[in-house]
Amino acid sequence: MATSSAFEGIYQGQRAIYLRADAYEAVLLPEAGGNLIAFQDRITGCRFLREPSQEEMASFRENPVVWGIPLLFPPNRYEDGRFPWQGRIYQLPVNERERDNHLHGFLHQIPWEVESFGSKGSESFVTVAVRIDEDHPVYRRFPFRFTVRLRYALGPDGLAQQVTVRNDGDEPMPCLLAFHTTLNVPFAPGSRESDYSFKLTAGRRWEMNERMLPTGTFMELAPEEEAMKGDGADPFWTSLDHHYTAEPQMGRNRMELTDRKRGMTLVYDVGTSYKQWMLYNNGGRGGFICPEPQVSLVNAPNTGLPAEEIGLFGLEPGEIWEERARLYVKSRPS
Template identity: 60%
Template sequence: MANEAFEGVYCGEPAVWLRSGPYEAAVLPGIGANLIAFRDTEKGYAFLREPGEDGMEAFRANPGVHGIPVLFPPNRYDGGRFPWNGKLLEFPVNEPARGNHLHGFLHTAAWNVESVRAEDNESRVVLALKVDASHAIYAFLPFAFTIKLEYGLSEEGLRQRVWIRNDGTERMPCLLAFHTAVNAPFAPGSANEDMRFKATIGERWEMDERMLPTGKFQPLTEAEARIKEGQSPFFEPMDNHYTASPQGGRNRMELTDTRIGVKLVYDVGTAYKMWMIWNNGAEGGFFCPEPQVNLVNAPNVDLPAEEIGLLGLEPGELWEETSRLYVIG
């Protein structure tokens, strides 16, 4: 089957579609460059949680729990305060019940489509967001930067490359996560009980009542420790923050459907020093294994920058990482 890459529509929203072999994927430039669909059309698998026609209005209002949203800076910041280089940045408090800023600015922004092309071995799209003094995001993140997302689809699955460059004259924060919403189950006819996942988690950060880290670790429960070897994604409600502990040189989540013997692998790359795992109160149907560069609220935590992923880019510097979603079985 020839590879295809073209601009089209997803549930009424402008989209770029990629097709290769049995797979198809769709990304929404106007809603945060969200990779909203990744499917095996031959077997009927839908690997990511999609809003569908009926859910588009709710998705546009809150585009954080479908597909692969880009969080920059990710997760929560105490009171919206973000100390950086002797300055205090002020973010809007958009989680008023806890008094935090949540999830940054990129997942709701409109991105530009830089290129769409089908090659012999891959269908590919590159999306870009350039922030400078003329962009609305600059009011909160007063740095000039460019971020690009490249998605490639082939018979080997879905490849994601993220690339950030500091275009300005001062050191800028480079704090990033993906709030990836994985369907569990992803195959027709399977149930929550058929699903097992494992992830390369290390230690669990202790969180306070506002879901901000205390700077301390807490012991893993016996059931939680089984995440390293295989556990139900819905064994208990999870909104848990962990260090990443790569195994065999890889930092990944694996989701296995035991009924059909098929495994989805989410290999995120070792630049992500943390995992956030959220399962929507263990209701079933989907969960979010979220690779994250930094500790939640990192600029406000008094721990060594290297330990908590408090990463910055000097003028002209680049940061990039490549992740992949693929199937075994």
């Protein structure tokens, strides 16, 4: 009979909430941006997310976006830190100085509140939230009142994620976010990078300029990019820091990472509200790949492109936006 549990503990010196269900374990770090830092199979030894060792914790604290599943809000890059919205221009800090951009928003490095955690039957869960108002440091740079809530549930069918954004203010606010999901390659003990292939429901590839901002035009896809939309491609066929439109297949928006040696596929099934994919693979050096579902295009408020086409939208006062995703394994060995 499947069992589950949820408890507070310590992970590499950080306060953590541990979830267990059947053979699976997941770990969330509430004080490090609500990052779901680990998703493992304790029987097979598979570690699906890139986790920092004790020696790597300094690197994690400096750059948490390439570990676990950090939430980016607002996501990716904004030219000169400019964020036009509803006739105003908000100035975000330029934290990517080599390109004069703002990068990745504010929520992935600040503490989140643990609202609840527990277990029932075969499922364990945790809910964390961050509330931004006039008293929060984030408000000085992004002056909107809102709540972002994350719920993770772990069960025999893998890891389920639910994210909601609620506008707590009295004026429309932008609702732009992404997850910088960082997957181990290989994720299975005894496998090699050459044993892996991946698929992605990508559509067209955006052309990017020298500042990694979209020009508004599309590029011709390489044969490997066409392959990743079909039978699959090598995750490290070249250095990838590419941005694509999302093109769901059979009503689903997903990535599949397959270990051919073990005959297992990790599926990352995200909602169709994510209109874009960013794909990053550590410069092609191996070790991990980041399929990043994004609501909006990079630099969306500055592009002048049609809002519906690029996922640029907002919430009216009191409105809530919600989306779900799941990580699970197909053909899991017994």
